[in-house]
Amino acid sequence: MPPSTASSAPPTGITTTRRPLRADAQRNYERLVSAARTVLSERGSEASMEEIAKRADVGVGTLYRHFPRRIDLVEAVYREGVEALVTLATSVAADAPPWDALVEWLDGFVRYAQSKRVFLTELHEAFEKNPELALDSRERIRVAAGLVLERAQQAGVARDDIDSADLMQLVGGMCMARNASLEQNERLLTLVLDGIRTTARH
Template identity: 55%
Template sequence: MTTPATAPRPMRADARRNYERLITAAREEFGERAHEAAIEDIAKRAGVGVGTLYRHFPRRIDLVEAVYAEEIDTLIAAVDDALATPDPYAGLTSWLQAYARYAMNKRNLLKELQEAFERDPGLRLQLRERLQAAATRVLERAQAAGAVRQDVSGDDLLHLVGGICMSSTATREQNERLLEVVLQGLRA
């Protein structure tokens, strides 16, 4: 249990800004160069020294995990936008397209993500459960409106879209076309 004496102190404003810049820079570097992204290049892109990066993220895998968790948080937050869309099918489509973009960007980091999941087996399960709950919320709204098939689950959607987008040989255009096939196949 965390007590006031053992609770982590909140970050100073400048430390918080550096943390956020490092996450943004790492996301961009990982997206462009995947596992070849160098720590030094990430720090340079963020406009901080390597020491600052290591103060926030002692190991490369800590940075990978932080980027991954932030992107999951962004996908979870996108559910609210999808649910606010007047057309439930359009909301489902927009959320699945966001998930597809996320999955396509992650396929180059599979090795690093696998290492993170081996280090913390509960991490994968926790993040997967959050994603599944998000997909289910958007899907059930579309199902309740009669816009999509009733025999599909949120987990089915994650597997379908993730399977398409994680293919290392498919181009972005092929993935987008296959996603459209899946979306059309979901229609009631």
């Protein structure tokens, strides 16, 4: 997903229509994201930019041309997973009954979050330094959550006094906690679902 429409567009309203990347630039972009995914998974915040560039078989200069700051690279890797969650929301909303869809998507979220545990410190720091770069992904997840949550609310099976931002705050926060096992998080998700559900409990 190279930024032909400038993934990190300037905050001004200016939308410069960028010409497509040259073939070698395109190839290196993809190599870099792939290498970053690997190295970040293996070494978390210990991963250095030099190491990622080397793994991609590319100079650091090239790395920094595509990803001016460390966060931009981390974010690119992060986005891949976000896309999968958005897709999941669409599919469960189309196929499953409202409550089941909500449960299924949240379970998918918890599992996704678990798989990204090594990134958490990385993301946390990066988002602090560059809050605006996190907004897009955050919003996409929120919208995906809204898709399943609002459908459940309209069906009358989820309480109305929370919105998708609340839901992701709660479940997302829970998953970000340090020593969460997948098992514990799934148990806590059950608790949260009990808190959300409007029909008889247990």
